[in-house]
Amino acid sequence: MAFAQHGPVEPRVPLAQARVLVAGLGVTGRAVAGALPPHVASVVTVAPSDDADVPLPADDAGRAALLADADLLVTSPGFKPSDPLLVAAGGAGVPVWSEVELAWRLRVDRAAGGGPAPWLAVTGTNGKTTTVEMLASILSAAGLRTRAVGNVGTPLIEAALDPDLDVLAVELSSFQLHFAHTVAVQAGAILNLAEDHLDWHGTMAAYGADKGRIYERAERACVYNAADGATEHEVREADVADGARAVGFTLGAPAPGMLGVVEDVLVDRAFHAPADAVDRLTYAAELGTLADLEHLAPGGSLPPHVVANALAAAALARAHGVPAAAVRDGLRAFTPGGHRIQQVAALDGVTYVNDSKATNAHSAAASLAGFPAGSVVWVAGGLAKGARFDELVEDRADRLRAAVVIGVDPGPFTAALGRHAPDVPVVVVDPGDTGTVMRRAVAAARSLAQPGDTVLLAPAGASQDQFRSYAQRGEAFAAAVEELVGGA
Template sequence: MVSGTEFAGRRVTVAGLGVSGGSAARALLGLGAEVTLVDGGDGERQRRQAAELTAAGVEVRLGEGDTLPKGTELVVTSPGWPPEHPLFAAAAAAGVEVWGDVELAWRLRGPGAAPWLAVTGTNGKTTTTGMLAAMLTAAGLRTAAVGNIGTPLLDVVLADPPYDVLAVELSSYQLHWAPSLRPHSATVLNLAPDHLDWHGSMAAYAADKGRIYQGNEVACVYNVADPATEELVRAADVVEGCRAVGFTLGPPAPGQLGVVEGLLVDRAFAGRRDVAVELAAVEDVRPPAPHNVANALAAAALARAYGLAPEAVRDGLRAFTPDPHRIATVGEVAGVGYVDDSKATNTHAAAASLGSYPSVVWLAGGLAKGATFDELVAAAADRLRGVVLIGRDRGLIAEALARHAPDVPVVDLEQTDTGAMAAAVRAAARLASPGDTVLLAPACASMDMFTNYHVRGDAFAAAVGQLATEREDHEQ
């Protein structure tokens, strides 16, 4: 923890002109630092943002992201900048520390600062953090879902009046640049290959995820079904007395949360090893897909670690509204359901989504980010009734389908214009029969064809709406 007065007159370089970069620059400026912000881009958006920061007193250098400004005493980086970036090599050569915006926020906490309940994992972070915030709110606490979502973390840490407790979503990027972070309690929901181009290896990715357990005070929450998360707990250096708490979709052992006869139950914080406390019903989780129930159990474990009553867990789950593009049913046409899980941008997320439906026409493809698809396709083959492929790396999925599901009909769409999603939905509708689910779970990133996964999901929903209208017109 550092005093804000220590930044007065200090020369700080902020790397990256994004939401977190702008927030860091303004916070540092407010603490009296001399702030220079560098960014490799020089487009219209960057110039607009730069003008606002310049007016506030920040020196902004566009198109100069590789160069360390002379006299820099500290670098605060946006999370997406990779460790091998030339700016950081220059900082290392000059003996200058590099912090992320999360590290800066952690160090700027004042006396009696709100504890952090932290969430990471390859998939489910945002949903779990939102569920946790809803539980804390149901308990009457002033809280916010922050970090990799919502309001910039620095804005919340410096808020007046202060918050009681924070639900903090952290990406592997953010954790990499936050060596001093020591949460009250934390969870790694799951681990699967992702962002390996940034981290360099699965081992490095897992190590950065595992940072979230360092210094935990009350509970390290892990996924019983994913032994790699428990291994990260075992490797962590925690406060004496901190407990390892598992969550499982089956009946829980002592020290775990789990599911018994349609109920979410707690055998970790019940007070006695032979007692299970009812927290909520599976039906209180929306949607009650297995991986989403796991998210709810992880959130409940963190809430219970903070001392919340079972009623707050239940009421929070009932009040929680899932974000768009996460297993969202967007329509039903001719007895076929259409589900938008555009947020399934990697194979682990797509596997969870595919496992939620017994008979699927799968709409997949995009930017693979170095992923392979054999394991995903082999596991889902028996529930696939057809596949529609879009996007730049669709050929990788097609090859896996040829190896592991050769009898499944595949439509390979080369179209990449604005009408591509409508064409994909029509192709999926032709493959589907009543009772099937057409599932957009791309297992890939979206930026080859769409601005982001939100735009991709919106295009899918619009195409389904168009399909429904065309069918209604045809039947009249």
């Protein structure tokens, strides 16, 4: 399989004179096509849809003709590096940028002065959206004008052109980072690395390397997960700016240069020991307590990954110079978005929790870890994306009361359950329309649950086999639960 190479980075002419080809007309492509006209000579959209300027060429001759009239190609995550158009662009010497690279090039100076707003960026296999929203809450608590942007939903190109923002909290996916060439974040974090999206990247090494691009040219801090050696490896591999520091976060007591937890206190041993500290080497700033996160604990149990996300967000904010009190206030004020460890209802002593955002094995494992042994009726299933679930089930089998499997292809899930949790009852829900699937799944889960249990939707698979998105899947689950409660 051919992959688009990182060839030339600069267009053949200055950007203002460039003829730009925009590949894809999803959220990213439309935002790029809408923002570009004042900044370039011309814009042409290409996509397999009727509203594109030109249809996606089906052969080499068509691709060559299209690229002959382009000085730059801005691509969308829907186009893999192996897509023939991107491969042809590399061969023709046409630079390929992601929206992230374009936003970096076009960012405007802040109205308040001091140049463009710096970027504090987050990537990782799981937890990106929660962490970047926590970060935005902390920055707002510090009195800064900010937005959570990027892969979180708001296109980065829109925020980069807004002069009224002081700093951006940026979620970046591996897709976006792959074709980001000159971005230099003020501080960047990789939360974790686990097997995912190999259909897009080809190998785990390539996936990790694309995540690691968040550290390239970082100005102040590269934040890594001390419990995940792969994230620290990417820090070691990065070519950072002079003076940039590696800053770890841990759920245990932090070493110097890290953030962590001492008893129930979130502490910072990396940033800004005051000049009057008695011992600067042992000084630790108190950033808050676990009680400041208790509103994020479904059923009263605070998941470890929520604490890890909070520490990563705090590290990025501290790298920007945010005071400790603002970290505490921002975490207290933070409210997670939908479909992330979200309690829907309780009925007959059973709690129903929607974590539809858990779209891979790593995120489902983190979700299950937050509940007591033998207390979860797990609703799982969806597109496996080539992943296996043996490690997930083996590691979390002790949490399971039972499992309910949805999806067009339940085989990878039921096989792992059979191998590693043979005593756990499993119900497979036949495919149907979205409402029917979830009503059947919730009914089956109710029949298996006992008082004190949690019915947890943490699918470990993507949603597109039966739903438009993880959000629609979560909404269908919530609707089925509410229907159940209303009829009780």
